[in-house]
Amino acid sequence: MEHRKYDPADAPVLTVEGMNVDIAVPAGALHAVTDVSFSVRQRETLCLVGESGCGKTITSLALMRLLPRTAKLTARKINFEGHDLGRISERQMARLRGNRIGMIFQDPMTSLNPVYTIGDQLEEVYLRHRGGSRSAARKRAEYLLEKVGIINPGQRLGQFPHQLSGGLRQRMMIAMMLMCEPKIIIADEPTTALDVTVQVQILQLLRSLQDEFNMGMILITHNLGVVARMADQVAVMYAGRVVEQGSAEDVFRNPVHPYTRGLLDCMPKRGQVAANGRLGSIPGIVPSLVGQQRGCSFRNRCVLQRQACSEGQIDLRPASSGHLYRCILEPAATVLPTTLPVGSAA
Amino acid sequence: MTAAVLSAPAPQAAAGEPLALETRDLTKEFRIGRKWYSSGQPLRAVDGVSLSLRKGEVLAIVGESGCGKTTLSRLMLGLQQPSAGEIFVGGEPLTNVDRKVFSRRVQPVFQDPYSSLNPRKTIGEIIRDPLQIHRIGTSAEQNAEVEAIMERVGLARRLIHSYPSQLSGGQRQRVAIARALVIKPEIIICDEPTSALDVSVQAQILNLLQSLREQMNLTYLFISHDLSVVEYMSDYVAVMYLGRIVEAGPAAEVLRAPRHPYTRALLSSILTADPGLGLPEVNLGRGFPDPLNPPNGCRFHPRCVDALDKCATVMPRRIVSGSELIECHLHDTAATD
Numbered sequence: 156m157e158h159r160k161y162d163p164a165d166a167p168v169l170t171v172e173g174m175n176v177d178i179a180v181p182a183g184a185l186h187a188v189t190d191v192s193f194s195v196r197q198r199e200t201l202c203l204v205g206e207s208g209c210g211k212t213i214t215s216l217a218l219m220r221l222l223p224r225t226a227k228l229t230a231r232k233i234n235f236e237g238h239d240l241g242r243i244s245e246r247q248m249a250r251l252r253g254n255r256i257g258m259i260f261q262d263p264m265t266s267l268n269p270v271y272t273i274g275d276q277l278e279e280v281y282l283r284h285r286g287g288s289r290s291a292a293r294k295r296a297e298y299l300l301e302k303v304g305i306i307n308p309g310q311r312l313g314q315f316p317h318q319l320s321g322g323l324r325q326r327m328m329i330a331m332m333l334m335c336e337p338k339i340i341i342a343d344e345p346t347t348a349l350d351v352t353v354q355v356q357i358l359q360l361l362r363s364l365q366d367e368f369n370m371g372m373i374l375i376t377h378n379l380g381v382v383a384r385m386a387d388q389v390a391v392m393y394a395g396r397v398v399e400q401g402s403a404e405d406v407f408r409n410p411v412h413p414y415t416r417g418l419l420d421c422m423p424k425r426g427q428v429a430a431n432g433r434l435g436s437i438p439g440i441v442p443s444l445v446g447q448q449r450g451c452s453f454r455n456r457c458v459l460q461r462q463a464c465s466e467g468q469i470d471l472r473p474a475s476s477g478h479l480y481r482c483i484l485e486p487a488a489t490v491l492p493t494t495l496p497v498g499s500a501a
Numbered sequence: 502m503t504a505a506v507l508s509a510p511a512p513q514a515a516a517g518e519p520l521a522l523e524t525r526d527l528t529k530e531f532r533i534g535r536k537w538y539s540s541g542q543p544l545r546a547v548d549g550v551s552l553s554l555r556k557g558e559v560l561a562i563v564g565e566s567g568c569g570k571t572t573l574s575r576l577m578l579g580l581q582q583p584s585a586g587e588i589f590v591g592g593e594p595l596t597n598v599d600r601k602v603f604s605r606r607v608q609p610v611f612q613d614p615y616s617s618l619n620p621r622k623t624i625g626e627i628i629r630d631p632l633q634i635h636r637i638g639t640s641a642e643q644n645a646e647v648e649a650i651m652e653r654v655g656l657a658r659r660l661i662h663s664y665p666s667q668l669s670g671g672q673r674q675r676v677a678i679a680r681a682l683v684i685k686p687e688i689i690i691c692d693e694p695t696s697a698l699d700v701s702v703q704a705q706i707l708n709l710l711q712s713l714r715e716q717m718n719l720t721y722l723f724i725s726h727d728l729s730v731v732e733y734m735s736d737y738v739a740v741m742y743l744g745r746i747v748e749a750g751p752a753a754e755v756l757r758a759p760r761h762p763y764t765r766a767l768l769s770s771i772l773t774a775d776p777g778l779g780l781p782e783v784n785l786g787r788g789f790p791d792p793l794n795p796p797n798g799c800r801f802h803p804r805c806v807d808a809l810d811k812c813a814t815v816m817p818r819r820i821v822s823g824s825e826l827i828e829c830h831l832h833d834t835a836a837t838d
């Protein structure tokens with residue numbers, strides 16, 4: 156476990172309890188995030204993983220209070236360094252965002268301004284939150300560009316974002332996030348648009364900076380490989396809910412929820428092919444999140460579903476100490492039949 | 502520069518049967534920033550690619566974004582004209598094959614199931630289109646074909662009157678596959694067919710492509726950046742770097758015992774779902790490949806951790822033996838410098 160660098164005795168920097176986000180849509184309320192709870196310590200990485208539309212991005216936007224106007228956030232508590240992020244004013248939030256809470260997105264171009272040089276943009280963040288002189292800001296920018304592995308920082312500062320490759324741009328974004336001293340990083344698919352070799356380099360960079368600057372990290376991705384290699388804690392999301400949550404060890408070595416198990420079976424594995432020469436697969440597609448949700452949201456795709464799965468509310472419960480799952484079946488009963496129907500209709 | 506050589510896979514004396522698809526020294530050069538006063542800067546997206554593919558086989562092309570994979574597929578589809586080199590379909594030069602005949606034999610499936618389907622047509626109309634273009638069958642026969650292929654690719658019949666916007670990503674990719682298959686082509690050129698899809702949907706589509714290949718004896722050119730997907734799908738792999746094939750051979754060989762330093766770096770970048778392994782060491786310099794300014798010598802040398810002195814100045818030879826190809830000084834034992 157060479158990468159487990161956090162101290163379990165530390166108090167969390169961020170604690171989220173019972174967070175919900177409902178979005179008003181013409182057909183009613185879309186329950187984008189339901190009953191999500193987690194906490195992150197300094198130097199600890201929590202990965203939110205799940206497929207398209209499961210609520211990963213909405214969760215991160217909620218934490219940064221950048222939700223669309225049509226969205227309503229409720230939570231028992233969202234504690235970050237003594238602030239309740241669900242309740243503080245927009246002015247207080249603006250002081251934390253980009254300052255104590257760092258953000259990185261999939262496409263750096265969406266958060267970089269194409270008409271300003273990289274130097275200007277880095278300095279701007281610093282001056283806005285820290286004040287001080289432009290030369291101090293420039294010095295910090297140069298220092299950080301070097302930290303994120305950019306060769307020749309002085310020259311790069313004068314360039315515009317479109318003059319950089321995708322990997323360089325993401326390094327830039329990371330430097331920009333570090334201009335102030337964030338306690339937590341929220342990274343939404345930071346390497347999804349990058350080549351596989353560059354992905355590893357950027358992940359390595361994030362990890363080492365996280366240790367050096369004592370930051371917690373919420374890493375959002377749909378890539379189970381990234382999760383396995385980066386996460387201390389994992390929350391697997393499906394249709395707005397966490398269906399399995401625990402240490403990376405527990406979730407990957409002893410997955411319990413039928414969705415987690417199915418998802419792992421879907422990954423092509425190196426050097427091994429299933430007996431029937433096919434990948435495991437999860438039939439069907441994600442249900443609508445609009446309107447009242449009853450029972451298990453995975454049931455229309457679950458090969459183990461039964462009558463009780465459509466009734467009432469299913470809570471997260473322990474599979475082992477500290478490892479939670481949301482299914483009516485006992486852990487031993489969630490083993491999937493080894494051969495799923497092949498090529499079943501989406 | 503060596504003469505045109507056949508590379509992966511070599512045309513083993515396949516008892517007179519012509520190769521399904523073959524390229525010889527295929528090259529495509531674009532001119533960037535062309536103006537009336539200047540002919541612009543050359544960008545060689547595909548550089549001397551020689552590949553061949555037998556009926557029923559799957560050849561994967563892997564490489565990073567911008568390495569020329571998509572240009573190669575567009576050349577093979579006849580959507581772009583090569584600057585040099587030739588393409589053969591079933592043993593005949595592409596230039597001699599009638600456009601319509603060609604498209605009956607070779608069909609594409611693209612990456613983005615959102616933009617590759619006409620939003621104003623129903624699913625039934627989209628799948629029927631190729632039959633109408635090629636005037637195949639009566640209206641009733643066309644209906645029957647459309648329904649048969651929809652069933653085959655796992656699309657419910659009720660979707661026949663739906664529009665693409667009403668379908669999920671996976672369903673749209675099934676429509677794209679049905680449209681490609683309805684005229685019973687021999688070769689399918691798949692350009693990143695699952696990279697826009699979720700893992701669970703990707704698995705459905707990959708399994709479908711495998712089943713269809715077995716049932717219909719299809720030949721695939723499969724373009725992907727994901728080596729674990731490539732391992733699952735293909736018989737042969739060709740690794741592309743800045744327009745050139747730098748290593749090729751049977752998938753089992755290339756993926757289990759990679760020889761080119763670039764192939765090795767790609768393979769070590771695969772993140773398997775093993776917690777506790779941490780991040781791999783990827784032996785690769787950080788330079789980023791710029792097709793507008795390809796380096797001298799071996800195009801990979803600025804990022805190569807094993808580079809020799811001559812790698813910076815001398816272009817490595819293309820060495821072909823059997824169905825394996827390698828272009829790297831480290832593996833050129835007969836080098837005479």
Ligand SMILES: Nc1ncnc2c1ncn2[C@@H]1O[C@H](COP(=O)(O)OP(=O)(O)OP(=O)(O)O)[C@@H](O)[C@H]1O
Nearest residue numbers: 178187206207208209210211212213214223377444
């Ligand atoms: N502005 C919006 N208006 C209405 N619905 C929205 C809006 N933004 C998101 N949603 C819905 O909220 C749900 C969760 O979306 P979210 O973007 O969080 O998913 P995600 O897990 O980030 O997916 P991806 O992997 O595709 O990024 C989805 O059903 C989505 O369609």
Ligand code: SF4
Nearest residue numbers: 451454457464482483
């Ligand atoms: S609750 Fe039922 S439907 Fe949901 S995952 Fe468990 S067995 Fe499957």
Ligand SMILES: [Mg+2]
Nearest residue numbers: 211212213343
């Ligand atoms: Mg998202």
